[in-house]
Amino acid sequence: MDLLSEVVRAVRVGSPGSRVVRQYDFQGVRFSAFDGTGFHVVLSGTCWLISEGQEPVGLKPGDAVLITSGAPHGLSHVPCALNDLPSMSMRTTPPRSEPSDFEFLCGVYQLQHGHTPQYLRTLPDLITVSLDYDRYPQTRALIDLLSTDTSEADMGTAATLPALLDLILVHVFRQWHEQRGSAEWPRTDDPEIAAALREIHQNPQRKWTVARLSEMVGLPRTVFARRFTEEVGRPPMSYLISWRLSLGAQLLRETDVTLATIAREVGYSTEFAFSGAFTREYGVSPGRFRRSPATLVPPVD
Known part of the structure; x- marks a missing residue:
């Protein structure tokens, strides 16, 4: 059995969502805890991944963050405490003509009932992966496609969004496993x-x-x-x-x-x-x- 496929199938019971977030005068944002699994991919600019009890991690374009089981976290322009960051706003803002300071792609499967499957909760709360676009150009193509599809919100988004989320999750998980040199799932050395x-x-x-x-x-x-x-x-x-x-x-x-x-x-x-x-x-x-x-x-x- 392909355990990675089972992981993606398990989170797919949640509600899918995605958005390209553009930050102007970027100071940072904080994401509250949620039931589900998601990811961020840095599209332009740099930031620090902020979490509870962990040292900040620097991120650059092409870096991805997997939120395996909805842990609270933040993205900041400087290292700081998580509670110092403003909460992510849910309101829609009008587009601006000037270039943004920081831009990232969000994708999520949010559970309406129950909790994130236990085997995902055995993994680290936040996983960072430097995506290898040169070796895996299809990963970049998928991220570009989701960014465009999400931004334009054309007809058929309800059908294409879960498919693109699935594929990106698979590609990011694959590269993480490859970089770790481990094929075990869930993670255990026993x-x-x-x-x-x-x-x-x-x-x-x-x-x-x-x-x-x-x-x-x-x-x-x-x-x-x-x-x-x-x-x-x-x-x-x-x-x-x-x-x-x-x-x-x-x-x-x-x-x-x-x-x-x-x-x-x-x-x-x-x-x-x-x-x-x-x-x-x-x-x-x-x-x-x-x-x-x-x-x-x-x-x-």
Whole structure:
């Protein structure tokens, strides 16, 4: 199974949004925490990525920031504290004729129900990637296309926006993994825990227990449970439930198969058991979730 594709499919249940943000007399902006996954790509100018508890990171044109699970952050003209930055305004401003000081592209999948999938929350909150446009000119083409499509808001944007967001997320994640020299997903250097994660992702319908997973990777049950929780940040069964429900949400969004079929495919014996677990996780019933398709997030400026 292609885990990167599964990541993109999982976040796609959220509402897509994108905007080119142009800053004049740039002093900085702060983004509040949100449920979802997004990115920024610097188009022109330079800035500092500001986050809580981390040193500022300098960014230049072509650099991207992945916001894996909606952590608060900011972009500033100088290193500073996050709370010193003004909150990002949601109002639309008229275009200006003079060139901007700083310009960046935003893309986001914002969840209306539930939370960012756990396997994304195992990654760093903010990931910076220097995009290699020379080696991967298609990445630049996608970013240019999304920038143009977003700015002009032509007919068909509702169809093209998710496709472009998906492709850019894939390209940025690929380059990050390549630069790190790691193909593991989620991130873990523990081979037994990585093997257990692959089994959970590839075969969620199996009747997994902690005992069965630990036996499969050749570890004592208590040792496996402790190491899994340390590596992933969540106990094995809690992670399994989150992954199953994330797959269920994808199937509800992307297919017309019955609730009973979805329940079986993601590891629940009955649709009632699946419905109860889904409602607890997402705060809405599977039927209501399916009837309320994702809508475009209002643009920011």
